[in-house]
Amino acid sequence: xxxxxxxxxxxxxxxxxxxxxxxxxxxxxxxxxxxxxxxxxxxxxxxxxxxxxxxxxxxxxxxxxxxxxxxxxxxxxxxxxxxxxxxxxxxxxxxxxxxxxxxxxxxxxxxxxxxxxxxxxxxxxxxxxxxxxxxxxxxxxxxxxxxxxxxxxxxxxxxxxxxxxxxxxxxxxxxxxxxxxxxxxxxxxxxxxxxxxxxxxxxxxxxxxxxxxxxxxxxxxxxxxxxxxxxxxxxxxxxxxxxxxxxxxxxxxxxxxxxxxxxxxxxxxxxxxxxxxxxxxxxxxxxxxxxxxxxxxxxxxxxxxxxxxxxxxxxxxxxxxxxxxxxxxxxxxxxxxxxxxxxxxxxxxxxxxxxxxxxxxxxxxxxxxxxxxxxxxxxxxxxxxxxxxxxxxxxxxxxxxxxxxxxxxxxxxxxxxxxxxxxxxxxxxxxxxxxxxxxxxxxxxxxxxxxxxxxxxxxxxxxxxxxxxxxxxxxxxxxxxxxxxxxxxxxxxxxxxxxxxxxxxxxxxxxxxxxxxxxxxxxxxxxxxxxxxxxxxxxxxxxxxxxxxxxxxxxxxxxxxxxxxxxxxxxxxxxxxxxxx
RNA sequence: GGGGUCGUAGUUCAGCUGGUUAGAACGCAUGCCUGUCACGCAUGAGGUCGCGAGUUCGAGUCUCGUCGGCCCCGCCA
Numbered sequence: 001x002x003x004x005x006x007x008x009x010x011x012x013x014x015x016x017x018x019x020x021x022x023x024x025x026x027x028x029x030x031x032x033x034x035x036x037x038x039x040x041x042x043x044x045x046x047x048x049x050x051x052x053x054x055x056x057x058x059x060x061x062x063x064x065x066x067x068x069x070x071x072x073x074x075x076x077x078x079x080x081x082x083x084x085x086x087x088x089x090x091x092x093x094x095x096x097x098x099x100x101x102x103x104x105x106x107x108x109x110x111x112x113x114x115x116x117x118x119x120x121x122x123x124x125x126x127x128x129x130x131x132x133x134x135x136x137x138x139x140x141x142x143x144x145x146x147x148x149x150x151x152x153x154x155x156x157x158x159x160x161x162x163x164x165x166x167x168x169x170x171x172x173x174x175x176x177x178x179x180x181x182x183x184x185x186x187x188x189x190x191x192x193x194x195x196x197x198x199x200x201x202x203x204x205x206x207x208x209x210x211x212x213x214x215x216x217x218x219x220x221x222x223x224x225x226x227x228x229x230x231x232x233x234x235x236x237x238x239x240x241x242x243x244x245x246x247x248x249x250x251x252x253x254x255x256x257x258x259x260x261x262x263x264x265x266x267x268x269x270x271x272x273x274x275x276x277x278x279x280x281x282x283x284x285x286x287x288x289x290x291x292x293x294x295x296x297x298x299x300x301x302x303x304x305x306x307x308x309x310x311x312x313x314x315x316x317x318x319x320x321x322x323x324x325x326x327x328x329x330x331x332x333x334x335x336x337x338x339x340x341x342x343x344x345x346x347x348x349x350x351x352x353x354x355x356x357x358x359x360x361x362x363x364x365x366x367x368x369x370x371x372x373x374x375x376x377x378x379x380x381x382x383x384x385x386x387x388x389x390x391x392x393x394x395x396x397x398x399x400x401x402x403x404x405x406x407x408x409x410x411x412x413x414x415x416x417x418x419x420x421x422x423x424x425x426x427x428x429x430x431x432x433x434x435x436x437x438x439x440x441x442x443x444x445x446x447x448x449x450x451x452x453x454x455x456x457x458x459x460x461x462x463x464x465x466x467x468x469x470x471x472x473x474x475x476x477x478x479x480x481x482x483x484x485x486x487x488x489x490x491x492x493x494x495x496x497x498x499x500x501x502x503x504x505x506x507x508x509x510x511x512x513x514x515x516x517x518x519x520x521x522x523x524x525x526x527x528x529x530x531x532x533x534x535x536x537x538x539x540x541x542x543x544x545x546x547x548x549x550x551x552x553x554x555x556x557x558x559x560x561x562x563x564x565x566x567x568x569x570x571x572x573x574x575x576x577x578x579x580x581x
Numbered sequence: 582g583g584g585g586u587c588g589u590a591g592u593u594c595a596g597c598u599g600g601u602u603a604g605a606a607c608g609c610a611u612g613c614c615u616g617u618c619a620c621g622c623a624u625g626a627g628g629u630c631g632c633g634a635g636u637u638c639g640a641g642u643c644u645c646g647u648c649g650g651c652c653c654c655g656c657c658a
Contacts, residue, residue, distance in 0.1 A: 038614035088618055113591060125650045179657050225657040482658050
């Protein structure tokens with residue numbers, strides 16, 4: 001290939017505009033598409049900023065080069081920018097084109113398995129295998145540009161607020177609480193393991209003990225659990241901790257940070273965010289992360305059901321179960337088939353079935369044997385609009401609420417407008433819950449969470465009634481952050497560990513250093529971690545976190561691009577003193 | 582760990598109750614074409630029907646297992 005002196009690039013393909021007309025430019029990019037019309041050829045050249053039409057006509061000296069150019073070939077093209085006689089309004093650069101005088105083929109490309117433009121029509125599996133092609137898609141490039149901007153904006157904001165970016169170890173200890181750890185064997189101390197951090201929790205608290213007062217880090221966390229559309233084994237958190245403050249001050253900082261971030265996509269976020277106690281969220285929405293875009297709430301119809309003369313519900317009530325319902329506006333027209341599907345969905349979601357009631361053309365109907373007059377009276381009493389569909393579930397209170405909550409989410413899809421942002425602080429979580437499997441108390445948040453001071457006397461008598469100073473930030477039904485005030489008193493911290501039934505030896509082994517630190521002047525402090533990937537997912541309107549992570553894993557924790565995880569040599573295992581079972 | 586769903590040409594898909602030569606579109610190759618922008622026209626190449634067993638005279642189609650993608654429950658903040 002002949003060496004060619006190229007002009008310095010002044011602009012990206014996608015940025016060439018009418019102001020460039022008459023100028024001679026060099027652009028670099030990938031061949032997005034080619035249209036050969038005999039003696040005239042058009043090449044759509046693509047770089048990260050967009051497309052530019054290149055014209056190769058009779059003035060081009062080396063038409064033989066065209067034989068070597070195909071989709072995804074990398075070119076440098078020099079030529080003169082001219083105004084188009086017939087502009088293409090679909091392209092930002094569509095009023096101009098570049099008449100090629102020199103082309104250098106910088107890299108050939110085999111026929112690609114798919115083209116970036118068409119990523120939406122190929123399987124995610126194929127896109128993973130050739131992620132570098134997938135990422136060439138201009139929409140993907142846009143996502144990652146936004147990701148970069150959000151990162152920078154967050155850093156600038158937190159810096160201005162006096163937060164210091166301090167790195168914490170990636171090789172640390174496994175934790176007895178929480179998710180499964182990714183372990184890293186120590187070569188020097190055979191049989192001992194590091195673990196990748198599930199979060200920098202203890203380190204950021206130690207940074208408070210160290211007196212930095214305000215810390216942040218945009219950092220990777222690792223959790224070895226099963227994946228979902230919004231869960232990856234490694235993910236990024238905006239991790240924040242501050243001393244000498246209460247949660248109102250933290251909320252204000254986070255709210256302004258979030259507003260700052262959402263401005264990047266033109267969202268006008270109104271402050272402050274709504275707040276709702278956990279109990280209310282569960283009762284009204286059957287979820288600790290309610291999607292407030294869905295306009296209806298869960299109602300209790302246990303009392304009303306007493307007038308329906310239903311053996312089924314009477315038996316349920318006799319067992320102390322509750323009848324929870326959803327009144328879905330404008331849904332009385334649901335077909336029998338749709339209602340059966342809802343019932344099936346309810347069963348799949350772990351319930352026993354879903355009862356419906358509605359007003360049809362020929363009177364009130366229900367899947368339950370209830371007199372039409374009784375249903376009519378019920379609609380009247382609860383002021384239910386006649387075009388509404390009523391769905392009912394019967395179960396123990398907590399189960400009934402959870403199922404109703406899942407149904408609410410399932411049926412509320414049409415209300416989930418991606419351009420609407422409903423932020424919510426969920427507060428007042430119980431400090432503990434009872435772990436049925438292990439028959440012991442477990443932390444709702446994590447073991448460093450502080451109880452409300454007024455509840456401390458209840459620790460021994462009614463531990464499950466103790467409320468934590470803990471909070472989740474929820475956006476459109478997705479948990480995008482969570483945090484708490486921390487225990488900074490060693491006596492209280494020891495007490496909580498003991499209540500969790502952690503063995504003294506284990507406490508000493510895993511948290512000894514931490515308890516020691518609390519002896520030497522730990523300031524009151526609190527913090528939060530925001531899910532950076534989830535935030536980005538919602539900001540870009542994507543349905544999966546994988547669309548804003550450059551090299552994600554599949555739902556079975558594989559990387560289809562690199563093939564990891566993979567086997568390692570016997571030699572490596574020997575060096576670590578590890579035998580595979 | 583469990584449930585659902587998908588896997589056929591490079592890609593996206595069709596393929597009836599099992600039947601002999603597995604189709605389409607796009608892409609690709611070759612030729613023609615000077616204003617296309619989903620260019621057009623013509624011709625052509627291209628298949629381990631994910632993999633492995635089984636049932637059968639015969640399997641893309643049925644059964645079992647297995648691998649992989651996605652969604653959900655459990656798990657995980």
